[in-house]
Amino acid sequence: MKKIIIGVLVLGIGAAGYFYWPKQESNGRSGPRGPVKVVVTEAAMAQVRDEVEALGTLKANEAVSITPKVTDVVTEIHFDDGNLVEQGSLLVQLQDVEQQARVKAAKVKLEEQMRELARIRSLVSNKTVAELERDRLQSQLDTARAELEAAQSSLTDRRIAAPFAGRLGLRQVSIGGLVTPGTLITTLDDISVVKLDFTVPERFIAQMKPGKSVEALSTAYPDEVFVGTVSSIDSRVDPATRAVTVRAQIANPELKLLPGMLMQVKLIRDTREALMVPESAIIPISDRHYLYLVVEGKIERRQVTIGSRERGWVEITEGLTPGESVVIRGIMKVRPGSEVTTEQGERFTFKDKTDTERG
Incomplete structure (x- = not known):
């Protein structure tokens, strides 16, 4: 019985090999491979911005607690x-009946002193009354004026404006x-203009100047960018964080921004020319970076030096010139020297892209 089972298994394996092996051999004979299709983009120079990113807190232009x-x-x-x-x-308005009465009494006293002094002055001029009496009445008049001012001040204190x-x-x-x-009683904030305080690393102090532009985003208004300018820079660096506080002012005519809101800040340091490629094109090997370029229909590997990064894009500072075709998709299917056909991919849109140094 055991011999019969072994014989059946051998026949089965043989039959499977008969039908399967030729198919595998046929599939394996692909012959010479044709050019591989890759997606490329053309390197080009354009205006980009250097920025410092930070988190900031809004404050009212003027703020007071009413007490x-x-x-x-x-x-x-x-x-x-x-x-x-x-x-x-x-x-x-606070209760002020007593204060109003004091003001009236002080006014009556002052008027009385003024009349008495006027009468005495005429007598002094006729040599009927000594000048000493006039001086005494003048002192009483000055005292009555001071009492009226004090009563009016006490009355004004009951009127909170x-x-x-x-x-x-x-x-x-x-x-x-x-x-x-x-x-x-309540709080009062002047928020027609708001102050935005944020910190940046001390290495950027030399580039921080009043008048620099800032852009701020809030989670409350995710699709709106609030633009302002740097108004002042703190005179001290925090020894714990090695950062300096920068204050910007943002116009707030619609009163959307409120004190205490957290803002994502972009401080625009400079605008310059840069050569950008998609991050997907970068091939990192150890501490070096490479690109695959298409030159005369074949793949060429080239070492490059990268600069700053911005949301899927990388600045190339050395090793690449504008106009060259860089492979951005299909990199894993090719090797240096491979023949390829190309399809044009997306190009970098420089309108809203920025080169960012994170603070």
Whole structure:
């Protein structure tokens, strides 16, 4: 029985070999291979930008917490949450009946002193009253003026107004509530222009100058770029991070940007000419970089020196000249000397691409 089974297996293997081996042999005889098809792009010079990328935080151009100077009861509220107000707009009125009475009394006293002094002056001129009496009344008049100013100041302190134009925050008080110095009534921010503070490595300090352009992106408005200019640079480098703080100003006419927002910043350092190729064309070997070029229908391998990178593109600083055809797809199918046919691929669009140094 065992011999019969072995015989059947041998016959099966033989039959399989009879039908399978010729097919494999036929498939293996491909003959001379034709040119391989690759995708190429033409190297070209164009304007690109050197940038420093960083993260920044927005601040209001002017910001203040509205608090009272005195202790008293709130009698009137003249704003709602988030209102836009002008400089000098009345926000809160505190109880001021007593202060108004003091102002009236001070005015009456001042007028009385002025009349008395006028009368004494006429007597002094006639030598009826000594000059000493006139001087005494002048001192009393000056004191009455000072008392009126103090009463008016106390009355003004009960009238809380906006120190500058801007947008108010949330209201924190109610009518009838007792407020004291330091009690938060609301916040006021001038955000018609916002300040953007961000840090850059100290190696870029020599290139940081007021007037440099910045572009900022926010996750709140992913499709909108906010453009501003550098206004100032901090006078100190942080010894822990070895970075310096740069402040830019961004116009905010639609009030979209708010204090505290996180922004992705691109500081434009320079605009220059550069030769860019797709990153897919780069062949890294150890610490060297190579490109496959198509020269007269054949593949040529060439060592190059790369510069900065930007989102799938690489700057070539040495080893390549504009106009040469660089293989960007099909690299794994060819070797130096291989004959190829080419298909034109995408070219680098320089309008929005930038050469980036990350901060």
